[in-house]
Amino acid sequence: MSASAVRPATVAPVGRRLSWAIVLPLAWVALVAFLAVTADWLPLPDPAAQELILRRKPPSTTYLLGTDNLGRDMLSRIIYGGRTSLIVGICAPFFGFLIGGAIGMSAGYFRGKVDLLAVGFIDILLAFPTLVLALTFVAYLGQSLFNVTLALGILSIPAAARVSRANTMAWANRDFVLAARTIGASNWRILTREILPNVLPAMFAFWLVAVSVIIVAEGALSFLGLGIPAPQPSWGGMIADGREALDVAPHTALIPAAVMFLTVLSLNFLGDMVRNLVDPRRSSL
């Protein structure tokens, strides 16, 4: 009777009215992603083609977003840069979540020594100053898209492990997990079939937020000169380049900064929405 018998309907009225707070971020992220994917087929000038006579031109009808310090088309660079930023932003946390998620789920499920070990590992990773770790890593292995992604991916392991550990713990105590054990299901089967599907939505929500964090982190690396190497454009790299001409041509830094800001904000909005959808108690984070 009582409490357990009538549960409030889960996931109820959130999706009823699609508010602007959802539509706009979704539209923006979709636009950025679409342009990044289709960049090669769009009528865009080469993002690396320099036209030094036409450097630092403000936005006009020929150069919709103006040109940068080396006279390269900003629009083209923003779109190709978006591709780089998104590749790093999506792949790095994906890598981190693969590893961190596995660590966190094992810790939350097996508890005991496994948990102790995992928590110790996470704490050690967290004890390093994040950016310094990434800088060292990239400086040591060399600047490349892959190495930057890898470095940022490692940085996202602790957060991913924590989220998955907390969620796994919450689900591992449920009776349906016990029921799976009474029928003799192996730990692997329980983890993948019973627990993982329940942990994934929360992980997905967190991953959206992680994407935005990584995009910013990539920007910070570039700003420090250790980001994706030139001439490949990235938003962080563009902001770093534009910094030199802030007084004469502020648009060279402000436009990529604004684009990055909007993207990160949108991703955070979406992440929050997904989290509310899958978990009204806002557990983990």
Add this chain to the structure above:
Amino acid sequence: MSGAVSGAVSGGPLLSVRDARVGFGTVRGLLRAVDGVSFDLEAGRTLGIVGESGSGKSVLVRSLIGLVGSGSGAIVGGEVRLDGQDVRGLSAKNFRQLLGRDIGIVFQDPMTSLNPVMKIGRQIGEGLRLNRGLNATAAARRAVELLVEVGIPEPERRASQYPHELSGGMRQRVAIAIAIACEPKLLIADEPTTALDVTVQRQILDLLQREQRQRGMAMILITHDLGVAAGRADDIMVMYAGRAVEMAATREIFRGPRMPYTEALLRSLPRLSDPTHTRLSAIPGRPPDLARRGTGCSFAPRCTYRSERCEAEEPVLSREGGRGFACFHPLNASAGTSA
């Protein structure tokens, strides 16, 4: 202030509820949790409200005391009079006063109804200071007296403890002490013992009954346990799908239910007097979805006595021989008229 005077003069029922309605706007449409319930309660009597989960018992009493408000998106209707005074018409301030002084409430889970970070003695004294104007020392002294009264050993020590340091049974005793501290006229107990063990439940119900009799309070006792209602209530109101479907003196309900749902409920109970492996007469189906209410009697899909009329028309609670029931084909016709 004037409430008490006019109440004493009027001589009517202490609590009078007319056509109480509560609706919630949900994704699937308007959910009518309480759909036109009326009843009276005299001072000194206990009304048991029984019904299964989701039948609207809690929402009904919460709406009486303003706990289901417009804030939660609920639509509340109907008239509520306490001591002849129209409760719904009161200003917010007067309503709070009325709540604090004249109505005491005990909920199912004392862990959530008590403040976890306030000492027990202080929680009991709080109402006394706010509503009875006692100073801190007097309130503290009275709190200890109340702890003695609700049967808590070592009351002085307990008064300076926090709720989590007490067992479930003791917490519920504290909740009762808080509820009766200001000498209310009406005590509302919403499943006060559901979370407790049978032996502890017994003690808590004994305590509630004793306090109610000593103080001449009126009490509304909500329970889904027909056994609890049988032993403690003077009258019983049976709720089904947001409606009162039967209302009568306790003995009459148990001796000769008139509404088929009440009868079916009584017959489905396992009883200690039956031998082992006696087949229970289960009620088929389940209660209706309150947001998708059809026409006709809401019990019709599960009722063995239903006719075409039951599916087309909705029975209203009719009164016959001092008892009410909502059914076109009432049972125990002779028992009803002889009463």
Add this chain to the structure above:
Amino acid sequence: MSDLLRMTDLNVEYPVGGGRHVHAVSDVTLAVRQGETLGLVGESGSGKSSLARALLQLPPPQRGSVLFDGNELTQMRGEALRAVRPRLQMIFQDPIASLNPRRRVAEIVAEPLVVSGVRDPTERTRRVRAVMEAVGLDPDLVWTRRPHEFSGGQCQRIAIARALVLEPKLIVCDEPVSALDVSIRAQILNLLEDMKARFGLTLLFIAHDLAVVKSVSDRVAVMYLGRLCEVADSASLFATPAHPYTAALMAAIPVPDPDIPLGDTKLKPGDPPSPLDPPSGCRFRTRCPHAEARCTTEVPPLREIAAGREVACHFPLIG
């Protein structure tokens, strides 16, 4: 009748830090006979669920033996234990929590078959459909739906179907109707009785409601604070309780009949003690109306006072 399950001196303890332990189950010796329903009653925290889980080795008990169908479960690990599990199933109190919200009903009921190696999908489908029909679910209606689309009673039917699909010998039912509504309770109790007859099951039926226990149990065991008080056949236990706690429990039950006066539990005032620090000697002595000095110093052993009646009390009410 032979014993299908026999637990001997079972102990379950939970560490709670500071070197202290919750004594959830202490020295319980109890047998479940082939084909019977054994009711296990006790108040909240008396250790019923802990006992049930220890039987299933989830987790294994700290001490004691569990002999099931010729296997000593406490000595078994891994693959061997997994091979026994299909014969020993469990139904839980909260039907909604016992079903994975992200899986479909057909998958949930078929899972035991998949795990135990029934490869052929048509064979699985056939068996799942059969068991669904047996528990009163329409396979075509429920097949692809998820648990949250069902009421508590329907979820309990799904859980029962899952427990039955491997045709187990023993089902441990841990308060299977406590979370259900009065009007649904009788449906599920009847279903359990039907399934027991149809599949030749043995049941360990845990509940705190004496009337529910009586309606299904051939024999009843009463637990208090981790220890057994009394074990007897249902009829004689309810007619003449031998243990003071059983008597108090019976007197405390609210009877749905206003003409039966409330019984007197005769209990000393006060709350049940904490299982962290249970009373010495007889654990019931702090509330027992018949307690004497001996009850403080000496643990009353469970002993047979009449044929088929075992009581753990120095001064039983009968015999």
